[in-house]
Amino acid sequence: MSLRPFRNFAHIDLEFALGGAIIVGANGRGKSNILEAICYQSIGKSIRGSRDHEAIPHGGAHFDIRGNWQEGDRERPCRVFYGTTEGKKVFLDETALTRVSDLVAHFQTVHFAPQDVALVLQFSAQRRRLLDIVLSQADTDYLKALQTYQRLLTQRNHYLRSLGHRSIDTTEAEVWDAQLARPGSYLRHQRLSGLVEMLPDFQRHYKMFSTGEEAASLLYADAPLPPSSEQVPSQEQLEQEFRQQLSDAHEKERHAGHTLSGPHRDSFVFTIDDAAADTYGSQGQQKSVLLSWKMAELQLLERRRNRQPLLLLDDVFSELDPVRSAHLIDMIADFDQVILTAPRQPQEALGDRYARIDLE
Ligand SMILES: Nc1ncnc2c1ncn2[C@@H]1O[C@H](COP(=O)(O)OP(=O)(O)OP(=O)(O)O)[C@@H](O)[C@H]1O
Numbered sequence: 071m072s073l074r075p076f077r078n079f080a081h082i083d084l085e086f087a088l089g090g091a092i093i094v095g096a097n098g099r100g101k102s103n104i105l106e107a108i109c110y111q112s113i114g115k116s117i118r119g120s121r122d123h124e125a126i127p128h129g130g131a132h133f134d135i136r137g138n139w140q141e142g143d144r145e146r147p148c149r150v151f152y153g154t155t156e157g158k159k160v161f162l163d164e165t166a167l168t169r170v171s172d173l174v175a176h177f178q179t180v181h182f183a184p185q186d187v188a189l190v191l192q193f194s195a196q197r198r199r200l201l202d203i204v205l206s207q208a209d210t211d212y213l214k215a216l217q218t219y220q221r222l223l224t225q226r227n228h229y230l231r232s233l234g235h236r237s238i239d240t241t242e243a244e245v246w247d248a249q250l251a252r253p254g255s256y257l258r259h260q261r262l263s264g265l266v267e268m269l270p271d272f273q274r275h276y277k278m279f280s281t282g283e284e285a286a287s288l289l290y291a292d293a294p295l296p297p298s299s300e301q302v303p304s305q306e307q308l309e310q311e312f313r314q315q316l317s318d319a320h321e322k323e324r325h326a327g328h329t330l331s332g333p334h335r336d337s338f339v340f341t342i343d344d345a346a347a348d349t350y351g352s353q354g355q356q357k358s359v360l361l362s363w364k365m366a367e368l369q370l371l372e373r374r375r376n377r378q379p380l381l382l383l384d385d386v387f388s389e390l391d392p393v394r395s396a397h398l399i400d401m402i403a404d405f406d407q408v409i410l411t412a413p414r415q416p417q418e419a420l421g422d423r424y425a426r427i428d429l430e
């Protein structure tokens with residue numbers, strides 16, 4: 071991969087061995103930036119949620135990330151360019167993609183960073199984002215539905231605001247409801263199915279991290295998940311429910327001037343022994359929750375895509391006790407390609423297994 075330039079790098083060329091690598095460098099050298107650049111090639115945007123222009127080196131006018139992804143025997147060059155005047159351009163196999171989001175179908179990644187723990191556990195918007203990213207990578211129809219939903223939501227909110235003090239015309243409102251309910255119910259259906267599929271992996275990994283003492287779980291829209299995928303309500307059923315939700319709230323929404331229910335507001339919560347992990351979990355527990363979730367993401371993507379995503383672990387051993395670190399090292403040994411970062415000389419178990427890249 072070459073960054074010419076990106077954030078603190080004016081230019082750097084990096085070669086990642088097939089089995090993975092460990093990037094070592096002092097604080098502030100750009101380890102996290104490198105993982106962010108890799109993610110740009112996977113999801114077409116910043117995994118940290120920063121704006122594109124923030125990744126342009128200070129005083130510069132563009133960033134340019136080029137990589138070669140190995141797909142079986144095939145090498146696939148990918149380039150993500152962003153310029154203040156040109157905007158964002160993505161090239162795959164030397165050809166420009168029509169939409170940046172088309173890139174999401176190609177190279178799957180799972181990214182973990184310790185600073186996400188607090189964010190994800192604290193803010194429901196961050197958890198929805200987590201879920202949306204993995205489900206978009208698992209199925210590009212999900213991303214399309216999400217984009218359609220967001221467009222319709224903006225239009226519906228605009229309609230609600232345009233009403234002012236006029237009373238709502240039920241027939242007109244129902245047209246908006248019906249439009250929003252179609253992609254909305256698809257998203258809810260995919261989220262429920264995805265979560266039901268991920269739950270066993272998530273719980274199994276959490277049990278290993280917590281040495282079996284506590285049980286972690288997931289809630290969607292304040293309710294436990296259906297016990298099996300057969301019991302996930304059909305999309306038709308969810309569509310009916312969503313339309314009902316919308317129509318019940320017409321008066322309230324007219325006052326609020328925006329849509330009060332739907333996948334954009336649904337909560338998705340991690341629990342430890344039935345208590346919300348954000349309010350009651352210790353730091354180590356919360357970190358274990360997010361790591362277990364990431365392991366479950368990896369397995370979901372592998373099943374859905376028939377190949378393993380690239381696992382990116384940023385400074386993952388900070389704050390983990392020796393037992394949990396050892397467990398994590400064992401766990402990632404099962405994965406084909408892992409790129410880790412560490413601020414100092416890695417543990418022997420890692421140093422022997424992964425090619426080392428030193429940032430001076
Ligand atoms: N747009 C930018 N232009 C120039 N430098 C930037 C830009 N964005 C971030 N940086 C710099 O990149 C450096 C941080 O890089 P990064 O977060 O990747 O470090 P790190 O190696 O992960 O450090 P740590 O071990 O502390 O996590 C900082 O010095 C920061 O000022």
Ligand SMILES: [Mg+2]
Nearest residue numbers: 101102384385
């Ligand atoms: Mg860092």
